Amino acid sequence: DADVTQTPRNRITKTGKRIMLECSQTKGHDRMYWYRQDPGLGLRLIYYSFDVKDINKGEISDGYSVSRQAQAKFSLSLESAIPNQTALYFCATSDPGQGRETQYFGPGTRLLVL
Amino acid sequence: DAKTTQPTSMDCAEGRAANLPCNHSTISGNEYVYWYRQIHSQGPQYIIHGLKNNETNEMASLIITEDRKSSTLILPHATLRDTAVYYCIVRAEFGGSNYKLTFGKGTLLTVNP
Numbered sequence: 001d002a003d004v005t006q007t008p009r010n011r012i013t014k015t016g017k018r019i020m021l022e023c024s025q026t027k028g029h030d031r032m033y034w035y036r037q038d039p040g041l042g043l044r045l046i047y048y049s050f051d052v053k054d055i056n057k058g059e060i061s062d063g064y065s066v067s068r069q070a071q072a073k074f075s076l077s078l079e080s081a082i083p084n085q086t087a088l089y090f091c092a093t094s095d096p097g098q099g100r101e102t103q104y105f106g107p108g109t110r111l112l113v114l
Numbered sequence: 115d116a117k118t119t120q121p122t123s124m125d126c127a128e129g130r131a132a133n134l135p136c137n138h139s140t141i142s143g144n145e146y147v148y149w150y151r152q153i154h155s156q157g158p159q160y161i162i163h164g165l166k167n168n169e170t171n172e173m174a175s176l177i178i179t180e181d182r183k184s185s186t187l188i189l190p191h192a193t194l195r196d197t198a199v200y201y202c203i204v205r206a207e208f209g210g211s212n213y214k215l216t217f218g219k220g221t222l223l224t225v226n227p
Contacts, residue, residue: 004157042217043158090157103215105157
């Protein structure tokens with residue numbers, strides 16, 4: 001089984017709809033991240049969480065919200081989806097306890113907003 | 115975090131070594147060099163990282179120049195499954211903006227049969 005899973009893998013929605021992307025991990029890591037990837041722009045950080053009680057905005061958090069339900073679960077919500085939120089979304093986890101910040105990524109969610 | 119410069123694309127023959135260069139001339143003393151790769155539309159995958167010594171693991175080798183201003187990722191026997199975008203990232207291990215990885219555009223490595 002994959003260590004970092006994302007659901008759904010693909011989603012089509014309409015402008016104005018609220019949607020939630022979910023991420024679960026079995027690695028036991030405290031740190032979790034949400035990124036989006038657009039063609040030619042690399043990955044950009046949306047939100048990150050260093051533990052259940054810690055939520056931080058990344059570089060492009062407008063229009064998004066997150067919830068850290070448990071150590072293993074980190075959800076990303078689009079309150080009112082718009083077409084320029086069409087992108088590939090990745091969840092990632094990391095554990096700096098071993099002295100390095102290696103991140104482990106999920107398989108991604110491809111979102112299309114019409 | 116220091117910026118990096120990589121070639122846009124490279125080709126390699128299957129079974130040959132793939133050598134991917136990265137320039138990071140503004141690297142600071144406490145910054146590590148990380149390499150990740152992304153196979154088409156999949157999540158990025160960690161490959162290797164190092165500070166100043168050369169490193170090797172089951173996936174690749176990392177050669178860092180003595181002045182640390184550049185490095186080379188070596189895939190010793192490239193296969194078709196190694197076709198991917200390879201990202202070179204420089205970042206401090208602790209402190210600063212250590213919460214995120216800054217992915218540039220990377221190098222598209224195409225391994226040809």
